[in-house]
Amino acid sequence: MFRATLKSLLARKVRLILSGLAVVLGVMFVSGAFVLTDTLGRSFDAIFADAYEGIDVNVAAKPKVALGETEGEQVSPPFPAATLDTVKAVPGVAEATGVVAADGARMIGSNGKVVTSFGPPQLGENWTGESDLVQLREGRGPQADDEIVINKALATAGKVKVGDRVGVLTLEPKREFTIVGVFGYSGDRDSIGGANEIMFTTPTAQKLMLGAPDTYNSVSIKAADGVSDESLRDAVAAAVGGGYEVKTGEQLSADAAAGLKEALTFFNRILLGFAAVALLVGTFLILNTFSIIVAQRTRELALMRAIGASGKQIIGSVVLEAIAVGLIASVLGLGAGIGIGALLAYLFSTFAGGLTLAGLGVPASAVIGAFAVGLIITVVAALLPALRASRIPPIAAMQDVATPDRPLTKITIAGGVVTAIGAALLALGLTGNAGDNTLVTILGGVLFAFIGVALLTPLISRPVVSLLGAIFAWSVPGKLGRLNSGRNPRRTAITAAALMVGIALVTGVTVILDSAKSSISGLAQDTIKAELVIAGVQSGPRPPSFDPAVLEKAAAIPGVRLVDGEYGDMALVGGERTWVAASSEVASLRQIFGATPTAGDIDRLAPDQMLVSSDTAKSRGLSVGSQVPVQLARGEARTYTVSGIYASSQLTNPVVLPPAAARDFSIPQPIQGFIQLAPGTSVASVQPQVEALLADSPEVSVADRDAFIEQQAGQLDGLLTMIQILLALAIVIAVLGIINTLALSVLERTRELGLLRAIGLRRAQTMRMITVEAVVISVFGALLGVAVGSGLGAAVVEALKDEGITDLVLPWDQMGVMLGLAAIVGVIAAVLPAVRAARINVLGAIAHD
Secondary structure, eight states: OHHHHHHHHHHHHHHHHHHHHHHHHHHHHHHHHHHHHHHHHHHHHHHHHHHHHOOOOOOOOOOSSSOOTTSOOOOOOOOEEEEHHHHTTTEEEEEEEEOEEEEEEEEETTHHHHHOOOSOOOEEOOOOOOOEEEEEEEEEOSSSTTTEEEEEHHHHHTOOOOOEEEEEEESSHHHHHEEEEEETTTTBOOSSSOOOEEEEHHHIIIIIISSSOOOOOOEEEOOOTTTTTTHHHHHHHHOOOEEEEEHHHHHHHHHHHHHHHHHHHHHHHHHHHHHHHHHHHHHHHHHHHHHHHHHHHHHHHHHHHHTTHHHHHHHHHHHHHOOOOOOOHHHHHHHHHHHHHHHHHHHHHTTTTTTOOOOOOOOOOHHHHHHHHHHHHHHHHHHHHHHHTTTOOOGGGGGGGGOOOOOOOHHHHHHHHHHHHHHHHHHHHHHOOGGHHHHHHHHEEEEEEEEHHHHHHHHHHHHHHHHHHGGGGTTTHHHHHHHHHSSSOOOOOOHHHHHOOOOOOOOOOHHHHHHHHHHHHHHHHHHHHOOOOEEEEEESSSSOOOOOOHHHHHSSSEEEEEEEEEEEEEETTTTEEEEEEEETTTHHHHTOOOOOEEEESSSSSOOOEEEEEHHHHHTTTTTTTTEEEEEEESOOOOOEEEEEEEOTTTSOOOOOEEEGGGSSSSSSSSSEEEEEOOOOOOHHHHHHHHHTTTOOOOEEEEEEEHHHHHHTTHHHHHHHHHHHHHHHHHHHHHHHHHHHHHHHHHHHTHHHHHHHHHHTTOHHHHHHHHHHHHHHHHHHHHHHHHHHHHHHHHHHHHGGGGGTTOOOOHHHHHHHHHHHHHHHHHHHHHHHHHHHTTTTHHHHHHTOO
């Protein structure tokens, strides 16, 4: 039986290779995700090991507000210089250096624009001299308050050199500095982890980066000979007290790398999610392939049964073929995944500003995942055809008929049940009743919905395919292609279902994001009563900001009625992490954003008062007069009194603090500005004057309200494009499925095609017949995808109404494009099978058994 299976496998190399390609692509994503995260993880380990190599122990004040990896750079609060003296006096300390290092030093390059890093921090530090790690490449260290040194990576990106005069943005507005030196790192590196670094004199760094003189935000310590890092850490911790974090250099390195690895885990899950989609589509393809192969081998398998093969042996034969395909596909997928992982790691390092990559590694998880996924998916997809093969009666060996059409009753009932389960899971997850398992419940609902629709597809395939085929029924090839596409509803349904999954996901995501864009735009149009907006596009963890003086100067422009600067940060409000805002003009909450008071006064704030939204007041049991402690990123905790409550909306913050509170924010500068004009004043007369005021704030610009809203809503377009590109893989696999189905169908109908050719069907007509069949199947799959995707997208939008997505937008133009592309895909998929059908030898085909 084994030899017979091997010969059967070798006789069907092409068709099994086509089905194996689906597994290759899915496994490629799985193994590539693990290779990427392993390579980047080891790269981060190496980077931070180097960065803290010369530090035995480090002292830093505990953050007042802890931030997640996706919420920006953690602010390490400053502490008095006296702490440095305390550390120096600890026995076992050989050397202690006060360090100033904070994100937010942005240099203006030679082109007049801020040099961005797209992820890595832009550090402002104090120059403490050369070391084993830091080495000057050119010039000298800074000595005067207007002198800086920068790392080589920043010099290259900004196209500047020693002697150039450049602008630098910090906690304070733009200041001019002279570059007196360029430094690099040991190992001929231009940066550590792609960070841009600017180093000032210590007093200047303290003022510009920490906002206070005679302060530091960390102390680097070297241990005396014979003193262990751990014992010195414990001694220093006892000396400085509980308000500080004291760690060894090894701990510091591990913690820093762990934070970035946590962010990588999220990215890894995204890649694995797309791999799951690819494998789901691939399952349809493999199922179809083995179903057709079993149908074509009916007589062969029946003969095996007739000469003594048992049902278990027949199942083993088909499963063995599946294992062979899975093994080969897993090996190829693993190889492709290693290549993809290496490519993505390279692109990540380039995008991150020259991240030095560790050597490419293949972790055990990549190998295990590749073979586990490849084998499991292939074997599971082949089980149903294998069971069907085992039930072929020996008498079938004496019949010409392969396998008769079977009733659709059971599969229809199963499809209805599975679809109902999917709908129930989606309803449970989207209505927020799944607790901590919301995401898993929604994903499970989507999976069951897809499988259920796929099971129901045979029921509707024949009438829908017949209707679609009527478009081509004006010619004999068109009529034949129409009949062929509907003659086997199960096969057509499985082939179309593979395409349905990819197009449904693309359509669903497009519906959700387009609805979100429309809702955000509509809400902003109705709510924001400002003709001009000052803002920038955020390209890293830190949002663009501008000089607060611009607000006062803009308010003095003739025709300007009201100017508001918006500050924002994460804070601890009543012990809970909450986004807070501060407005330079508190009255703007009502006059510009249309907030309506529900209690108290929301037009003014004393220095010890705060405003809260109605949702926040309700969830925390607050009312006018309530006392609430607030801890900001800088300074000490303060207690504020609630003086007003305003109706919540999607454009208002949960908590508004007085303008003076902004000096203790992570970014004590406005990140947005809103300008309301007096009646009769034109935007064109005011906008150029505001632009002139922003000359020293190149990160931001001023735009009219419509342009600002379009810019903010347009940020979703990048996300949509990325998702569409990744989901295109599922559509590619579906195209392979159509090619495979047609190719196997041509083989199955060899005798039929020979008879058609014998009675006068020309080669060109044969090719048109196969093409019509392919186009009908692909357009049918696209129609299913558009319908299912629109339904799922509409359900999600309905569930998100309370989150502000109130408009349902169906992308009719994109749906039309998808249907048109599906027709083109059908034509492309038909090329090889059609050519093969046209080249069939007529006499040989008639004699084919």
